[in-house]
Amino acid sequence: MGEYNKRVMAVASGGGHWDELxxxxxxxxxxxxxxxxxDTALAQQHGITAAERLPDCNRNKLFRALYCGVRxxxxxxxxxxxVVISTGAAPGFMCLLFGRxxxxxxxxxxxxxxxxxxxxCGKLSMTVAHQCWVQWEDLAxxxxxxxxxxxx
Amino acid sequence: MILVTVGMQLGFDRLIEAMDRLAxxxxxxxxxxxxxxxxxxxxxxxxxxxxxxxxxxxxxxxEVIVSHAGIGSVLTAARYAKPIVLLxxxxxxxxxxxxxxxxxxxxxxxxxxxxxxxxxSELAERIREAQALGEAxxxxxxxxxxxHNALADFIEGRIL
Numbered sequence: 669m670g671e672y673n674k675r676v677m678a679v680a681s682g683g684g685h686w687d688e689l690x691x692x693x694x695x696x697x698x699x700x701x702x703x704x705x706x707d708t709a710l711a712q713q714h715g716i717t718a719a720e721r722l723p724d725c726n727r728n729k730l731f732r733a734l735y736c737g738v739r740x741x742x743x744x745x746x747x748x749x750x751v752v753i754s755t756g757a758a759p760g761f762m763c764l765l766f767g768r769x770x771x772x773x774x775x776x777x778x779x780x781x782x783x784x785x786x787x788x789c790g791k792l793s794m795t796v797a798h799q800c801w802v803q804w805e806d807l808a809x810x811x812x813x814x815x816x817x818x819x820x
Numbered sequence: 821m822i823l824v825t826v827g828m829q830l831g832f833d834r835l836i837e838a839m840d841r842l843a844x845x846x847x848x849x850x851x852x853x854x855x856x857x858x859x860x861x862x863x864x865x866x867x868x869x870x871x872x873x874x875x876x877x878x879x880x881x882x883e884v885i886v887s888h889a890g891i892g893s894v895l896t897a898a899r900y901a902k903p904i905v906l907l908x909x910x911x912x913x914x915x916x917x918x919x920x921x922x923x924x925x926x927x928x929x930x931x932x933x934x935x936x937x938x939x940x941s942e943l944a945e946r947i948r949e950a951q952a953l954g955e956a957x958x959x960x961x962x963x964x965x966x967x968h969n970a971l972a973d974f975i976e977g978r979i980l
Contacts, residue, residue: 684892695968781891783923817966
């Protein structure tokens with residue numbers, strides 16, 4: 669049984685990233701988990717009504733990314749998680765970045781969709797997050813990314 | 821019923837057109853989620869988008885899923901223990917920004933319930949094979965249990 673007083677922030681964009689996060693739900697819900705997503709309607713379909721919403725963003729849209737960053741800071745400050753995990757994509761990375769700056773332990777789980785190469789955020793997370801996990805054994809690289817199982 | 825899906829982000833006319841041509845010869849209805857494609861199907865029921873609340877029951881009642889090689893589709897099919905036929909998008913045909921779906925199918929090839937069509941000419945054959953599989957009891961992969969354990973270890977500070 670987990671420690672319910674541990675505040676865990678679990679972040680994923682809508683689509684495949686969210687599907688992967690939902691597969692980890694049985695473990696996440698042993699803790700005091702706060703979900704964050706770009707698609708709160710999708711979260712509601714999984715019965716999650718208290719998810720925080722982040723705007724979707726990527727590196728090609730600067731202003732959107734800035735807005736997403738501001739929201740991410742606000743959400744992390746509001747919930748003060750002990751642990752932040754994300755299965756992607758860029759909005760989740762922002763929560764990891766600000767989570768780490770504010771003292772949380774941070775974990776990036778690169779999508780199982782990336783079979784040959786880590787995502788851009790995955791590569792950045794090797795230096796930004798405490799841990800970066802890949803879901804294909806041959807993508808693990810020494811001390812910077814690890815294979816510790818996969819959703820498939 | 822055979823359910824065709826191209827995911828939420830991009831159209832995938834090559835798959836939709838091929839399935840529309842095959843539909844009259846299949847012994848079951850075909851329903852397609854087409855995304856923003858240009859091709860207008862004539863032989864199958866088509867919707868640009870299908871909301872998740874409607875999509876999930878469709879997956880449940882489908883016999884076979886035919887899909888682009890998106891991980892969301894693979895996970896959905898696995899959740900309902902449905903055989904899935906994957907046609908990867910190709911960057912050279914402007915179907916995606918890179919060839920990661922080619923990589924995905926290379927990795928997934930040979931897994932129970934997952935059949936790969938390298939191009940549209942292989943679809944009919946793979947669909948027949950998938951139909952012959954029927955509904956397999958879902959196996960919990962040991963790899964996901966490993967991931968659950970590792971995640972708990974991380975959250976509780978046993979992995980730093």
